[in-house]
Amino acid sequence: MVRPGPGCAVWEITLKxxxxxxxxxxxxxxxxxxxxxxxxxxxxCDDLKGIGCQGVAMMGGEPLLRKDWPSIAERVREVGxxxxxxxxxxxxxxxxxxxIFDVNPELVTVSIDGGHAAIHxxxxxVPGSFKQVVATLRRLVKSGLPTGVITTVHKxxxxxxxxxxxxxxxxxxxxxxxxxxxxxRLTYDHVLSKEEYYSLALFIAATRKRYSKKELMIxxxxxxxxxxxxxxxxxxxxxxxCQAGIxxxxxxxxxxxxxxxxLPPEYVEGNIRxxxxxxxxxxxxxxxxxxxxxxxxxxxxxxxxxxxxxxxGGCSAVSHSMAGGLHRDxxxxxxIEEGLKKSNS
Amino acid sequence: MSLMDMxxxxxxxxxxxxxxxxxxxxxxxxxxxxxxxxYRRRIRPLGASVGLSEAEVDEVISGxxxxxxxxxxxxxxxxxxxxxxxxxxxIAVTGSYVPWYTNPxxxxxxxxxxxxxxxxx
Ligand code: SF4
Ligand code: SF4
Numbered sequence: 148m149v150r151p152g153p154g155c156a157v158w159e160i161t162l163k164x165x166x167x168x169x170x171x172x173x174x175x176x177x178x179x180x181x182x183x184x185x186x187x188x189x190x191x192c193d194d195l196k197g198i199g200c201q202g203v204a205m206m207g208g209e210p211l212l213r214k215d216w217p218s219i220a221e222r223v224r225e226v227g228x229x230x231x232x233x234x235x236x237x238x239x240x241x242x243x244x245x246x247i248f249d250v251n252p253e254l255v256t257v258s259i260d261g262g263h264a265a266i267h268x269x270x271x272x273v274p275g276s277f278k279q280v281v282a283t284l285r286r287l288v289k290s291g292l293p294t295g296v297i298t299t300v301h302k303x304x305x306x307x308x309x310x311x312x313x314x315x316x317x318x319x320x321x322x323x324x325x326x327x328x329x330x331x332r333l334t335y336d337h338v339l340s341k342e343e344y345y346s347l348a349l350f351i352a353a354t355r356k357r358y359s360k361k362e363l364m365i366x367x368x369x370x371x372x373x374x375x376x377x378x379x380x381x382x383x384x385x386x387x388x389c390q391a392g393i394x395x396x397x398x399x400x401x402x403x404x405x406x407x408x409x410l411p412p413e414y415v416e417g418n419i420r421x422x423x424x425x426x427x428x429x430x431x432x433x434x435x436x437x438x439x440x441x442x443x444x445x446x447x448x449x450x451x452x453x454x455x456x457x458x459x460g461g462c463s464a465v466s467h468s469m470a471g472g473l474h475r476d477x478x479x480x481x482x483i484e485e486g487l488k489k490s491n492s
Numbered sequence: 493m494s495l496m497d498m499x500x501x502x503x504x505x506x507x508x509x510x511x512x513x514x515x516x517x518x519x520x521x522x523x524x525x526x527x528x529x530x531y532r533r534r535i536r537p538l539g540a541s542v543g544l545s546e547a548e549v550d551e552v553i554s555g556x557x558x559x560x561x562x563x564x565x566x567x568x569x570x571x572x573x574x575x576x577x578x579x580x581x582x583i584a585v586t587g588s589y590v591p592w593y594t595n596p597x598x599x600x601x602x603x604x605x606x607x608x609x610x611x612x613x
Contacts, residue, residue: 204606233606256606295606309543321609342538349535350542353552364612374504377527377553383611385507457504487534 149429152199155229157408158398160188160205161213166235167272168260170299172409174331175208182400185215187420191398192222194424200396202229202253206408208400209235211243220250229253233297236283237276244286256295256323257284262310270303284320294320300347301327301337308350316363324351325368326478329468330411338469341483348480352378370462374454375480388459392434406434409464436473437463446475448482502583518580527553 163178164171183191195203203223210216211234223230232247236257239247247255257280261267267277287294298304298311308324315322326344329335339347351367356379358365367381370389380386391397391406391414398404402419404427416434417427427433440459442450449460460466461476470477507515532550539549 231606231608253610254606254608293609295608297606305542319609321607321612323607343541345535346538346542349539349544349549349552353539353544353548356552357548360612364607364609366607366612379552380507383607385504387508453501454504457501457508488531490534 150198152195152201152428153396154200154394155202155204156195156200156396156398157204157206158191159207159400159408160210160216160219161400162208163212164208164235165212165237165273166209166276168235168332169270169272169303169337170260170301170327170331170333172328172330172333173208178208178213179399179401182213183402183419185218187402188215188219189222191402191419191424192219192226192228194419195223196226196228198425198428200228202231204231204233206233209237211239217246217250220252224250231256231295233258234283235271235276236280237271237273238279239283239286244290248290248292252292254293254295254321255287256297257287258297258299259284259311259314260298260304260307262307262314266304266307284318288318288320294318295323296320297323297325299325299327301333301339302343303337305339305343305347308347312354312363312365316358320364322363322365323368324365325371326465328409328465330409330464341478341486344478345480345483345487348372348375348378348381351381355379355381370465373458373461373476373479373481374452376484378480387457388440389437389461389463391437391463393437396428404428406437407464409462411464411467440474444474446470446472449475449479452481454481502580502586505586506583 159173161178161182162173162175164175167176192203205216205220205223207213210232213219220230220232230250230252231254232252233256259267259280260270261277264277267280268274271277284294284296296315298308300308324347326339326347327333327337329338348367348371351365351371354363354365366383369382369384369386372378372381373386389407391410395407396404397406397408397410399408399415403415404417404419404424405414406416407414419427436444437459442455445455445460449455449458452458460474461479463473465478466473466476503515503518506518532553535553536546536549539546
């Protein structure tokens with residue numbers, strides 16, 4: 148069966164990175180020994196287009212450390228896909244900026260994890276990285292290129308959000324806030340508790356209410372919240388269940404394919420060196436954990452939830468790491484609210 | 493699951509299909525939950541930990557939460573009420589038919605990695 152292609156493929160073009168972030172889900176640092184060659188990467192662009200993919204989010208590691216990133220980016224554009232680049236914003240030289248401007252992506256996103264240098268640098272593992280990312284952000288904004296900021300939240304930087312907000316007000320960037328999950332380098336003790344997660348949701352909702360889009364465009368990541376009884380939606384687009392293998396696709400730098408890059412290695416379902424992408428994507432068995440969910444797959448609380456048919460039990464990556472199985476995401480505002488109500492009565 | 497339970501699902505489907513205005517009105521009226529003072533007191537410290545004042549927390553959790561604040565048109569009489577009930581029944585029936593094997597269509601470039609300023613327009 149031929150399926151519609153993913154709206155967005157998230158492609159780690161290299162695992163090489165010049166920072167050492169404590170929350171890095173892929174524990175990036177050194178390049179993989181078997182990363183795709185330039186020819187393979189260019190062919191993959193064509194193959195992505197071939198399955199009907201509409202956009203590529205180029206990330207890493209730090210994608211701009213891969214020498215041939217401009218060729219890959221250009222090919223993505225040539226075949227007619229949208230391109231976004233997610234960079235740590237560290238040590239971007241003027242010539243790199245020029246290459247970015249030449250490629251003219253739909254979006255460049257940088258990561259800011261603290262409102263103060265001390266916190267950002269500690270989280271990112273390299274002194275001076277805050278100063279650098281601020282300079283990068285200013286340069287991007289000045290260029291007029293659509294720019295985004297991602298803040299990945301865990302125990303160490305939850306309290307930083309008001310300061311980051313102050314910094315981003317009026318800059319015209321789109322600010323995405325997401326929760327760090329315990330993969331790669333992040334340990335469980337740094338993951339937000341459910342109550343802290345609720346604080347995060349309150350922050351996003353209150354900020355969306357307080358500021359106009361002109362002042363600040365802010366949203367939770369696509370997998371945040373679900374169907375709260377009290378809070379307004381946190382995202383730009385409505386949640387419709389985990390999209391791994393449905394409208395997104397994850398690609399590792401060695402050609403491994405999985406439904407979503409946020410998932411751990413056991414979810415790798417093929418490699419483009421061994422099997423054409425088209426075959427992997429159109430295989431009925433690919434990503435069956437999201438493509439064919441039955442009520443019996445859901446955890447008990449999700450199975451009895453009114454919204455289960457739309458939600459199907461939340462984010463697979465969060466559910467796997469925090470509940471030990473799929474379709475039972477405990478970081479659901481609806482469930483947390485029930486807990487808060489009980490603890491209140 | 494009862495037909496009544498399916499009303500919120502039907503309302504969410506309106507949002508999924510891009511009918512944001514209708515979604516906003518219906519969710520305000522029918523998905524709303526009162527937020528008692530005791531519950532607000534429980535939530536306020538959670539907001540304080542991210543720099544939100546009590547008033548900000550109250551405002552955000554009461555924005556869509558008071559079933560007593562019905563739009564005046566809804567109070568205009570039995571006929572209007574019946575029409576609304578009929579519409580909701582239709583929505584609920586739709587909600588009850590949401591298939592498990594969905595294959596949504598996709599918005600290019602949005603969501604699954606990061607959002608763009610354009611996504612907010
Ligand atoms: S209870 Fe489960 S199915 Fe319902 S909204 Fe929460 S995560 Fe989704
Ligand atoms: S695993 Fe989580 S991050 Fe990945 S597509 Fe599913 S909901 Fe999104």
